[in-house]
Amino acid sequence: MTTKYRLLVKDASQVVVVCDRGENDGLVKAVGPADSIAAQYPEEMFEKVIDATGMCVVPGLVDAHTHPVWAGDRVHEFAMKLAGATYMDVHRAGGGIHFTVEHTRAAPFADLLATLRARLGRMLRAGSTLVECKSGYGLELDTEVKMLEVIEAARRSLPLGISSTYCGAHAVPRGKTVAEATDDILRVQLPVLKERLSSGELRVDNIDVFCERGVFDLDATRAILQAGKDMGLHINFHGDELHPMNSAQLGAELGALAISHLEEVTDEGIAAMATAKTAAVLLPQPRARDMLDAGVIVALGSDFNPNAYCCSMPLVMHLACVNMKLSMPEALAAATINAAYALGRSDTHGSLEAGKQGDLLLLNCRRWEHLIYQLGGHHELIRYVVVKGQVVHD
Ligand code: NIG
Ligand code: FE
Secondary structure (H helix, E strand, O other): OOOOEEEEEEOOOEEEEEEOOHHHOOEEEEEEEHHHHHHHOOHHHEEEEEEOOOOEEEEOEEEOOEOOOOOOOOHHHHHHHHOOOOHHHHHHOOOOHHHHHHHHHHOOHHHHHHHHHHHHHHHHHOOEEEEEEEOOOOOOHHHHHHHHHHHHHHHHHOOOEEEEEEEEEOOOOOOOOHHHHHHHHHHHHHHHHHHHHHOOOOOOOEEEEEEOOOOEOHHHHHHHHHHHHHOOOEEEEEEOOOOOOOHHHHHHHHOOOEEEEOOOOOHHHHHHHHHHOOEEEEOOOOOHHHHHHHOOOEEEOOOEEOOEOOOOHHHHHHHHHHHHOOOHHHHHHHOOHHHHHHOOOOOOOOOOOOOOEOOEEEEOOOOOOHHHHOOOOHHHHEEEEEEOOEEEEO
C-alpha cells in the first residue's frame, strides 16, 4: 500500500497528522486527542511514525529579526564595548556596520552563501523553522543585490522557511549625506529591485530602515518605507532603538507590519502601535511588559548580527522572561505565532493547526517549559525538528 500521509506523531493524548502529497503537501491535517483522531489514521498510511511518549510537541520557532549575511566577525569590538565604548562610539570610529560593509562588499557570493547556510543550520538545529533574513551590509546596489541573491539561494536549498528583507538603509555609507543615501535608494536601488522582483528572479518580502539619530531621520525613513510599500513590500523596520524618534508613530501611520528594537519607544508610540496592530519585535529589551499590558502584539527575534552573535531562540525566550518579565507562555507565543504575524505569515506559520504548515519540534521532556528554562545545550532537548512534515533533524 502506498503511504498517503507524511508524518504521524503520537502519544497517549495527542495526535498530530501531517498530510502528504497533492496540494496539501506538508500541511497539518489534524491535531487533537488520540481517542478522537487515531482511529481515522492507521499507522500504515504514514511514511513515518514517531512515538512521542514522554515528549512535548511545540510549533517550530520563528525568528523575526536577523542579519545573517556578512563576512568578517567583530569579536574585537566586544572587548571595546566591555571596556565602555557605546554602539555609536564604535560606529563613529569607523567600526560597527561600516567594518562589516567593507568585508561583505569584498566577499565572494559563494563564501557568503556558505556562511549563511552554516548559520541558518545552527538556527534550525536550535528550533527555528522560519527566519527573517536582512540585507544591509552593502549600502550600494551591487552588494545589496548580492546579499538578496545569497538569501534567495539559501531559501531554495535549505529546508527552513525564510522571510527576506531589503535593508539598504541600514547605515549611511561613508562619504555620503543622508539625502544622497536616500536618493540612491529611491532612484537607483529600489527601481532595480522592482525589476528583479517582477521578473521572478528574486523574492523579497519586507523593507527595513535603521531610523535613528545620525543614521536615517524620520523624513528619510518615511520616504524609503513608503516607496517599498508601493512596491508591495511589508514595512518592518528598526525604530526607537537608541533615541526616541517617534518611529513607532511613523510605523503606525504607514501601516507597518512590525517595528524592531523600540528600547526608547514612548507611551504615545506604544498606544499607536496597539491601535494600528503593528507588531513589536523585541530583541530582549525592557519595555515589553508595558507593551503587553497596552495590547501590543509582541514578537521576539534573535537579531543575529556581527554585534550580537546569537543563533538560539530558546536563549532569546529565556532572556525575554528573565530581563523583560514575560511569562513562559507569552515568550513562546512571541517566538511563534506573534513572530509569524510580524512577518505576515500567521495564516500559515506559528501554531499547530489543521491547514497550517507542519513545522514542529519534539522535545525530550514532559513539560514544554524546559525549552525556556534550560539555558543553552538545546541539542539534546530538541529531539526532532520537523519542517513541512519532514524530519530535518533527529
Ligand atoms: O539590529 N540597529 C541596527 N542594526 C543591527 C546591528 C547591526 C550591526 O551592528 O551590524 C541591530 O542591532
Ligand atoms: Fe537589527
